[in-house]
Amino acid sequence: MLLDQFKSFVRENVPLAPYTWLQLGGNAKYFAEPVDAEQLQRLVAEASRHSIAIRLLGGGSNVLVKDSGFDGLVIQLIAPAFQKIGIQGNRVTCGGGVRLSHLVTACVANGLAGVEHLVGIPGTVGGALRANSGTEEGDIGHAVREAQMLRRNGDLVNVTGNQLAFSHRRSSLDELAILEATLELQPGDVKYLTKREQTFWILKRSRQPNHPTRSALAFIDPDGESAGELIHRTGFSGLIEGSVQMNATHPNYITAGTGATADQVLALLEKVKKGVHEKTGVRLQPHLVVW
Numbered sequence: 001m002l003l004d005q006f007k008s009f010v011r012e013n014v015p016l017a018p019y020t021w022l023q024l025g026g027n028a029k030y031f032a033e034p035v036d037a038e039q040l041q042r043l044v045a046e047a048s049r050h051s052i053a054i055r056l057l058g059g060g061s062n063v064l065v066k067d068s069g070f071d072g073l074v075i076q077l078i079a080p081a082f083q084k085i086g087i088q089g090n091r092v093t094c095g096g097g098v099r100l101s102h103l104v105t106a107c108v109a110n111g112l113a114g115v116e117h118l119v120g121i122p123g124t125v126g127g128a129l130r131a132n133s134g135t136e137e138g139d140i141g142h143a144v145r146e147a148q149m150l151r152r153n154g155d156l157v158n159v160t161g162n163q164l165a166f167s168h169r170r171s172s173l174d175e176l177a178i179l180e181a182t183l184e185l186q187p188g189d190v191k192y193l194t195k196r197e198q199t200f201w202i203l204k205r206s207r208q209p210n211h212p213t214r215s216a217l218a219f220i221d222p223d224g225e226s227a228g229e230l231i232h233r234t235g236f237s238g239l240i241e242g243s244v245q246m247n248a249t250h251p252n253y254i255t256a257g258t259g260a261t262a263d264q265v266l267a268l269l270e271k272v273k274k275g276v277h278e279k280t281g282v283r284l285q286p287h288l289v290v291w
């Protein structure tokens with residue numbers, strides 16, 4: 001294969017469905033799990049040299065893979081080198097492959113406040129930083145002070161201060177891979193923070209489908225409005241396309257059933273987007289990233 005020299009950690013024709021929450025879509029031409037940043041850098045530089053398209057996969061909770069699959073290289077930061085959490089005073093440095101839930105738990109256990117409201121958001125820290133994930137209580141971006149990313153040519157870049165920009169579900173961390181980030185949090189009482197984390201967890205569970213696997217958040221909340229509220233008001237909650245449905249109780253979630261396809265998800269999203277626009281004038285933007 002083109003990436004022959006990396007065959008110890010690159011596989012070919014790997015089904016991507018098991019790696020995503022919707023469990024849909026075709027194969028990746030190449031799938032890599034590098035053991036450390038140096039291996040990752042060499043792989044990315046070589047793939048770029050051959051003009052191979054590259055995507056970073058986190059927890060797969062916000063990705064829809066097309067039925068035709070992805071004709072390129074998918075990389076997952078699953079190795080221990082990308083899973084480190086280090087705490088110094090009120091600063092937490094965290095690998096891009098760390099589960100967001102692990103980061104939240106580590107901060108709470110160490111008496112650091114500021115991310116406990118993110119409990120229950122699936123995926124990795126890298127995915128959360130890319131989308132500036134959050135809740136009404138705030139997003140992850142407000143706490144970020146520094147980040148290390150990998151560019152498509154294999155170069156590393158550190159960003160800090162005013163190079164960091166976060167807005168609603170958007171961030172300036174848009175290089176190929178977010179390898180690490182440092183968050184600044186506030187000191188807090190462990191018992192109090194644990195209670196807060198539990199309360200947010202209960203709240204989060206009440207606001208998403210009961211069995212969230214095979215679900216995804218469909219649209220970004222438009223300015224000052226809730227996408228779910230708009231979908232409900234315009235009569236599109238519960239809408240079905242093949243084996244895919246807009247959740248009837250939590251209208252901004254899309255759920256895939258047996259026999260679902262990525263094409264059905266795309267068709268349903270398009271119908272809802274078009275319908276909401278026709279009825280309200282609001283253009284919903286997709287939350288899901290399509291590969």
Ligand SMILES: Cc1cc2nc3c(=O)[nH]c(=O)nc-3n(C[C@H](O)[C@H](O)[C@H](O)COP(=O)(O)OP(=O)(O)OC[C@H]3O[C@@H](n4cnc5c(N)ncnc54)[C@H](O)[C@@H]3O)c2cc1C
Pocket residue numbers: 021055056057058059060061062063077096097120121122123124125126127128129130131132133134135175176177178179208209212215216217289
């Ligand atoms: C049940 C459910 C509930 C959810 N609740 C919320 C919520 O309350 N708030 C919210 O904001 N979102 C929510 N989401 C959406 C989703 O969980 C978030 O967007 C999450 O942060 C995505 O992380 P991930 O690791 O799964 O990313 P993926 O789905 O794997 O990837 C999403 C995007 O991020 C990029 N990416 C992933 N890792 C990296 C990295 N290390 N470097 C660079 N790019 C990377 C991918 O290339 C892709 O473009 C929910 C989703 C589900 C299914």
